[in-house]
Amino acid sequence: MSQMDNLLLANYTELSLHECGREKCQPGKVITLDVKTYHLFHYVLYGSGTFIFNNKTYQLKKGDMFYIPPGETALYYPSDNNPWIYTWIGFSGTKSDQYLKRIGISDDHPIYHDTKELNLKPLFNDLADRYNHSQFLSIECLAIFMNILYKMMIAKHKEDVVLSAKETHIRMAKQFVENNFQFKIKVTDIANSLSLSPNYLANIFKETLGMSPKQYLTDYRMHKACQLLSNGVLSIKDVAKRVGYANPLHFSAEFKRVKRMSPTTYKNQNEL
Structure with a gap:
């Protein structure tokens, strides 16, 4: 790779990309993931499948995303009658944990559900397309992934605001009862x-x-x-x-x- 190409790599201290792909899985294909040194997102584009992590089993479908943290292994496989197609992205960086915390993803909560309003599918597809076209994870890929993180954080913030409003109403209602x-x-x-x-x-x-x-x-x-x-x-x-x-x-x-x-x-x- 030329010096110019090196400058285009998505390799920064705060956030770096390590791998990316898209796969149409065949029924019966069971994947036991090797331990990675970075975080992994898998986004289900179509179909359904099973994800097993931390002794818990999750049945996932189109629009679901599962998370595998660094240093951990997991097992996942497509359903027999509707095998999934998914994209994946591996990332790390000094701000990775902060992003995940803001989004609400962790070892204990490894599943994220996309919504019509959020609509992450085109971004995950675009990310895989750009990687497949250039065969390396460029700054352009990083920009798409940062947009994914941004949209997820904004959605979580809105959810927290709604929750906060409900909690405030409950607290004030309780106070009214106590006073009257x-x-x-x-x-x-x-x-x-x-x-x-x-x-x-x-x-x-x-x-x-x-x-x-x-x-x-x-x-x-x-x-x-x-x-x-x-x-x-x-x-x-x-x-x-x-x-x-x-x-x-x-x-x-x-x-x-x-x-x-x-x-x-x-x-x-x-x-x-």
């Missing part, structure tokens, strides 16, 4: 305090906490009721009022449903 549980509040009051629709609030509660806002409100009220009952000073009627129930019979029914015993039984068993 003693009043006659409903789920619509919690949602209105956050300028959210009740349906959206219900969805993020279910997704984040595994329960509805109504269930959370009821559970919190029963938690506070248990504290008051354990003190042994207040009557059942007064405890009911203190936790937002005007009707002591309604309170008793809810308490028994949640705690599997009546308020009176709980009070007798737990009075300090």
Whole structure:
């Protein structure tokens, strides 16, 4: 290779490329990867297959990507009825670990799923085409790969922002319940305090906490009721009022449903 060609190599301290390719695998072809000194991405262009790493088995399909870290081995093979076609890229560099962390890829999370919005397939195909045309990993190949990393990092950032917003809404909803549980509040009051629709609030509660806002409100009220009952000073009627129930019979029914015993039984068993 000439001196000019050497200047075109994708070989930089922060990020370097080591190998690249694209393969249409035949059914029954099992690959046990030799240990590499660099990171490897495999992106599934078509078909499906199996990836085994760290004693875990992953069934992958078009649009999935699997990661193999340096110093590790893995086993992977195509499905019999729909064998995969994939591209791969090997890379290293002083910033590799930072890129992977920002993307959310690690030994424990070696699978990445492409989306229609992200659409990494053309970039991985372009990367393989450029390498096959020139037969060396050029700066142009590095630019394509950096664009892949960039798009993955931006997508992760957007995901984190959405998650952060949900977590903020959950935290504020909990705070509203803690400050107002003693009043006659409903789920619509919690949602209105956050300028959210009740349906959206219900969805993020279910997704984040595994329960509805109504269930959370009821559970919190029963938690506070248990504290008051354990003190042994207040009557059942007064405890009911203190936790937002005007009707002591309604309170008793809810308490028994949640705690599997009546308020009176709980009070007798737990009075300090």
